[in-house]
Every structure is written in C-alpha cells, then in structure tokens.
Amino acid sequence: MIKGVNRQILEVTSPESPYFEKIIFFVRPEGAPRDEKQLYAEAEKFSKTAQRPPKTRYSFKQKLQWSLLLMLGLGAGAALTVIMGYLA
Secondary structure, X not given: OXXXXXXXXXXXXXXOOOOOOEEEEEEOOOOOXXXXXXXXXXXXXXXXXXXXXXXXXXXXXHHHHHHHHHHHHHHHHHHHHHHHHHHO
C-alpha cells in the first residue's frame, strides 16, 4: 500500500483482466485502519469482476447538434470559397 499525504492508495498490478494492466484504488479514510490483507483481498475481488468500460453513447439531440454544426461549417466554407472566387 502506498501512503500519500492526504490519502492512502492501493495499487493492484497485472490483474487477470485482458483490458487493464494496473488498477489504482483510493482507500477511504474509514477503510484505512482495516487489516492490509483484507484491503488487498477486497481489491483483488473487485479487479476480477471489472469489465471493459462502456462505450460513450450520444443521444439523438447531441447527434443532431453535431450534424447541424457540421452543416454550418460546410456552408461557411462554401460561402468563403464563393466570396474568394469573386474577389480574385
């Protein structure tokens, strides 16, 4: 266990998960006085159940906003191209 100035940190290296190389746990102050073996056992148990992080899913509203911004950008680029064509 690594002891910091304000927090205690428990680091579990090479868990059996194919997605994670190292997991860092920040120990709560009320959990710090516990037995160190119990903390490691709890961290190992959690690391075995850890799964791949879920993908970020965008809502319909967010997709619509991004599409609108893309269209506005394309329109502005086209307008600048036409204006530069008339000036040249």
